[in-house]
Amino acid sequence: MLKTYQITISGQVQGVGFRPFVYNLANEFLLNGTVSNNEEGVIIYVSGATENIQSFYKKLTHFPPPVSKIQHSSITKIDFIDYKNFKILPSNKKGQLNLSLTPDFAICNDCRKELKNKKNRRYYYPFTTCVNCGPRWAITETFPFERNHTSIDEFAMCDDCLQEYKNPLNRRFHSQTNTCPTCGVSLKLVDSKENEIEIVNETIFNKIAKLLLEGNIVAIKNTSGYLLCCNAENETVVQKLRLQKNRPNKPFAVLFPSLKFLKKELTLSSKELKLLTSTESPITIVPLQNYHGKITINSVAPKLNQLGVMLPYSGILQLLASKLNFPIVATSGNIHGSPIISENKEAIEKLKSVADYFLQHNLKITHPQDDSVIKISKKFEQEILFRRSRGFAPNYFNPSINSNKKILALGADLKSSIAYYPNEYLYLSEYLGNLENYDVYNRFTSTTNAFLAIFEQQPNIVLIDKHPNYYSNLFGKELAQKISSTLIEIQHHKAHFSAILGEHNLFNKKVLGVIFDGTGYGDDAQIWGGEFFKYESNQIERLNHFNYFNWLLGNKMSKEPRLSLLSLASEEMNTVLKQKFTQNELKTYQHLKQNNQLKTSSVGRLFDAVASLLNITDYNTYEGEAAILMENLITNYDLKTCKNYLNNLENEISSTQIIKYIYQDIQNGVSKENCIANFLFTLASTILKIATTNHYKHIAFSGGVFQNTILVDMLIELVPKEIKLYFHKQLAPNDENISFGQMMYYLNIKN
Structure with missing residues (x-):
């Protein structure tokens, strides 16, 4: 006898190819019904033999799409519905959002191959994506994740792209970021005076590779913001970039053309390799022992025996890398201390004294992000996140939170981030920077407003650092007053301690907290930074x-x-x-x-x-x-x-x-x-x-x-x-975790 079941899936399940995956799986198990995105994740209705439905559900939850993360799932028997086939339905948002947001994913191997295949219609198309890869958070305007909720909606799909989009056997089946050279994003190369450079008898990437080889600095608009690039083997141009970016000593990250090239020049551990080739593809800081390459190390990483390295993680970077036979500096497109730039006009205005040329495109980046940074300790291979941004933000998977309050935490000033709990999920913004910089402060306030707009919720509680002169403190006070929310100040180091307690769910244990940092306003109005706390039974006390x-x-x-x-x-x-x-x-x-x-x-x-x-x-x-x-x-x-x-x-x-x-x-x-x-x-x-x-x-x-x-x-x-x-x-152990720690303190600490 045929039955009907309702299945709900929540977590990182939108913008990851979940609906097309469900469609093909339903056909595999001879089931009819529907699948759609809603404000809480994915909702599925299936009719068929009970045994088939149970097998379908088991496979769905145990072997989901590669870049998805299921947090909750449920299956409930309902009244029988006689579906005639299985369909993907458009999103049907009936309430406020209650789902994980989707971070950006590095280009997958299938899309990489297409870039190099002369017979493929996406040969040399830098915005090649599929259900398993490409920008997500960077182009998100609202959710659920549908094309018309992203900035890529400006590019209407051509007939060929639409065919792929509708074909269940194609990996671009229901891919919301689907475009091609006919209907998609376009590139142009301009100089610092905005004169377009004519590309004759070569590709734009050949031209950029030549410019880099000749000692030019090129600002490249990537899928998450601008990168300032130059030849890492040319000491003169690296020093020029340092001078003009106002970055005298801070090390630059280096993009290697390929994993093969990187392995030739540096020894990598299996953990470092895994990170560099992951869907997050962060900058990975690796030791420089026995380095025999030609990078001008003293200019790229002054006085250091380590180097931040990365591999091409987008179509743009992959195509450029295919034309390079040398590594390049690839650092955030900004003046040192300012936020990463993503708009073409702003890039020219602020970087024309830094870059000689600009590679621009016409896709709007809604949420610009820096590259994430990770280091592995030498002896015990402990993974330490230095910067949590592209690929990781804006999700945080922590199922232990349970509150009926809408809570906004505004973090600290030095390495700012915000945390928002408007529903059953916790959202942590990307690294934003130092709020003493005017442009970073504007990015911080606009990110806060974007979060409030996406979730259509105002917080009942606003959490701020106790430091009376922090810009985050002052902004929080203004916001709380404006929207009549309760304002709560939380001591900086107690927020740090609460962050690590929350990350490891240690609130049921007796724990010694060791919080060492540079500065933080203490309960006695002194500057703390070498603290020992005791935690027990939802109370934190300064021990020493x-x-x-x-x-x-x-x-x-x-x-x-x-x-x-x-x-x-x-x-x-x-x-x-x-x-x-x-x-x-x-x-x-x-x-x-x-x-x-x-x-x-x-x-x-x-x-x-x-x-x-x-x-x-x-x-x-x-x-x-x-x-x-x-x-x-x-x-x-x-x-x-x-x-x-x-x-x-x-x-x-x-x-x-x-x-x-x-x-x-x-x-x-x-x-x-x-x-x-x-x-x-x-x-x-x-x-x-x-x-x-x-x-x-x-x-x-x-x-x-x-x-x-x-x-x-x-x-x-x-x-x-x-x-x-x-x-x-x-x-990250640094102040990026303060917003999360403020949230954990409010939810778990009594004093």
């Missing part, structure tokens, strides 16, 4: 912290490591200080130090002080530069020979003492590498000592300091078997 030292000259302190050293230096180090400051500076700053009321426990600033003391750097030209250069100097370490600088102290965690002992080691001829290893060993040992003294079996880590892969490896190597360590995996 690094001893306070003077916070000097506001934000200037984070930009000049020498100021951190001055704050921590004893009189015996005056000779060192005299080499770093003028006599007038020393007199003024010493006076400030004696009369200063603002104190800090920051481990980030302690890293700065160590870097200055070791003459690694006295100035940070980018965030965390001193710490990165320090980590970079350790090629290897042996824990058996490492020294704990705080071994003789009982309960005090003294930054002053650490600096004093490092100074003594320098006087005794200990190498920089060993001093740094001892310093990191001291941090790791102190953490584990506090855990064992207070009988903790679970330690959770957050804050930018835990992007240091050597510190992470040391902790893993030192930890006793009875203690379990928790590091961020889905989120």
Whole structure:
């Protein structure tokens, strides 16, 4: 006897080829019915033999399309409906959205092959996509994910594309981003004065490859925003890009023409290979040992023994790469500190003094995104996310949230992101940048407004950082007042701790939280950053912290490591200080130090002080530069020979003492590498000592300091078997996770 069942699927199931997959699967099991997208995911009605329906459901949920992620599914028997066939129906949105949004996917192997196939009608068409790949969030205007809800809707499908779209046997069956050279997106190459470059007897990508080889900088509009590109083997042009982008030392990412080329020049681990070829295709930071290529390393990654590498992840980059026999710098299309640019007019206006040529296209990018960045630790292969953006945003899969409130969390200022909980899902924006930059602040507010518009919901609760002068704090206050929402301030480091507790669902355990970063407004109005918290029974309390030292000259302190050293230096180090400051500076700053009321426990600033003391750097030209250069100097370490600088102290965690002992080691001829290893060993040992003294079996880590892969490896190597360590995996340990942490704090913490 024939039966009818209703099946609902939710999760990352729109824009991933789910409906065509269901269509073909239903025909395989001889079932009639319908499938459609709605505001909650995918809804399926099937009629047929019960045994066939159960087999269909099992295969559907166990072997879904490759880029989908099923979060919930249900099957319910309903009254019989006599369907005559199986159909894909247009989306039918009856209520507000309650589904995962779809991130961008790297180009799949099938589409790559078509680009190179002269007999294929998409030969050399840079916007080739299918149900398994291509831009999604970048072009989304609203949901459910249908063509008319994206910016690609401006390009009406030609007859050939429509045929593919309607053909169940074609992999572009119901592909919402389907276009071709006849009906699709077009490219043009212009110079910095907007004169179009005529392409004669060659492809546009041949021309760009020649321009790059000749030493030009080309701004390339990719599928998620502009990239500034130049020949990574040409030191003159790399330095020119540095100067004109106002980026003196921060390393550039390098795009290699192919995996084969990359493997020839660098040794990659299996984890690094997997990341580089994944659907997210992030920039992956890899070690430079035994590098024999021609990249001008000192210009691309100054003073570093690591390199951020990536492979072509879009049709545009793939076609350009096919014409290159050298790697290229591929860095965000912006002036350093500003958000990535995606509009042609703005790119010319802001980058004409940087780029010689511009590759433009006429597809509107609704949500511009930087490339995501990941690093794998050397010893224990711990994966650490440095930037969560293209390929990962805007979803976060966390089934433990359950609240009837609509909650908006506005994060922090330095590495801002927003988190929104308007339904049964949590949405985390891409990395947005430092809100002190006017353009980044505008991107932050427009992203917030876009989230509110997409979900057609106003938040009942607005969560902000406790720092009274943060731009996110001020914006949150204005927004909450405007829409009559409840405003709640959450301390920065407690948000960090809540983020790692939430990511690993640790709210039912007793946990030691270790939060090390550069800065954060504390409950006592001092600058925190070297914190130990205890969590138990939905309460967080400050257990311990690094001893306070003077916070000097506001934000200037984070930009000049020498100021951190001055704050921590004893009189015996005056000779060192005299080499770093003028006599007038020393007199003024010493006076400030004696009369200063603002104190800090920051481990980030302690890293700065160590870097200055070791003459690694006295100035940070980018965030965390001193710490990165320090980590970079350790090629290897042996824990058996490492020294704990705080071994003789009982309960005090003294930054002053650490600096004093490092100074003594320098006087005794200990190498920089060993001093740094001892310093990191001291941090790791102190953490584990506090855990064992207070009988903790679970330690959770957050804050930018835990992007240091050597510190992470040391902790893993030192930890006793009875203690379990928790590091961020889905989120960056830096301030990008603050918005998520604010959300977790509000939902789970009582105090």
